Amino acid sequence: MSKLYVVGIGPGGRKNMTIRAVEAIKKCSVIVGYAPYIEYLGDLKKGKEIYSTGMRGEIERCNIAIKKAKEGKDTAIISTGDSGLYGMAGPILELAERIDVEIIPGIVAAFSAASELGAPIMHDYCSISLSDLMTPWDVIEKRIEYASCGDFVITIYNPKSKTRTDHLKKAVDIMLKYKGPKTPVGIVKNSGRADTEKYITTLDDIDYDIVDMMCVLIIGNNNTYIKDGFIITPRGYEI
Known part of the structure; x- marks a missing residue:
């Protein structure tokens, strides 16, 4: 009986793919995916039947698979x-x-970016996407509000696009009601890929011009600090 593998390939590139993901792709004669992501597979796509679509083609890809x-x-x-x-x-x-159907897990951008920044996600955290294509903005604002009030470390996905130029600034303004202005913030672009860029700053000093859809931001909690170029969120161990 044939199988449909739903594979998380990590942030991009073979080195951050799990062994299980690689083995699943090798077993398959067909690969379906968003066109740029197919390229991250490198030689794993050789000899395969490839089906790709562009942005907003998610349901089409699912139906093909x-x-x-x-x-x-x-x-x-x-x-x-x-x-x-x-x-x-x-x-x-x-x-x-x-x-x-078999679901194959992968390394998420939040954890890839965290490893590049140090140890910013060492305590309770949440991930929030600022894309309002499928989630109303007022719901996103509530999630930011409650996560900030609860002093979670927050990872922001989809922080900015050509049409959503001010959502991140609005999100930061909400966070500043609960988090100190000098709360460490890590910005990582193209995490886990050859052209990775990373910036360490504070909540009141984010350069919004460097942020785009390829970035994830990790905002610390009220105990997060910067040491020797790394962001650290203490777990509470006696050091």
Whole structure:
């Protein structure tokens, strides 16, 4: 019986893919994914039947992958990061019927970026996307408000686009009601990829011009500090 693998390929590039993800892709004769993400597979895509779509083609990709699996072909539909976080795992499970589905986890951008910044996510944290394409902005604002009030470390995905130029500034203004202005902030662009850029700053001194959709931001809690170029959020151990 053929299988549909929903694969998280990590932030980008073979070195941050799990062994399980690589093995699943090798088993498959068909790969489905967002066009730029397919390129991250490198030689793993050689000899495969490839189906790709552009932005906002998520449901189309899911339907293609399900169709190919039903045709008897082992198929991988890929997401960057983890397929269960802003990825394809949810819609595949909602749409799939009478096929064997396996979810393959991957390294999320938040953890990849955290490793490049030091240890900013050592305590309770949450991830919030600022994209309001599928989530109303007033709901996003409430999530930022409650997470900030609860002193969570916050990872921000999709912080800025060509049409959403001021959402991040609005989010920061909410955070500043609860977090100190000198709260450390890490900005990582293209985390886990060859052209990674990282910046360490504070909540009141973010350069919004360097932020785009390829960035994730990690905002510390009220105990987070900077040491020797690393961001550290204490877990509470006696040091």
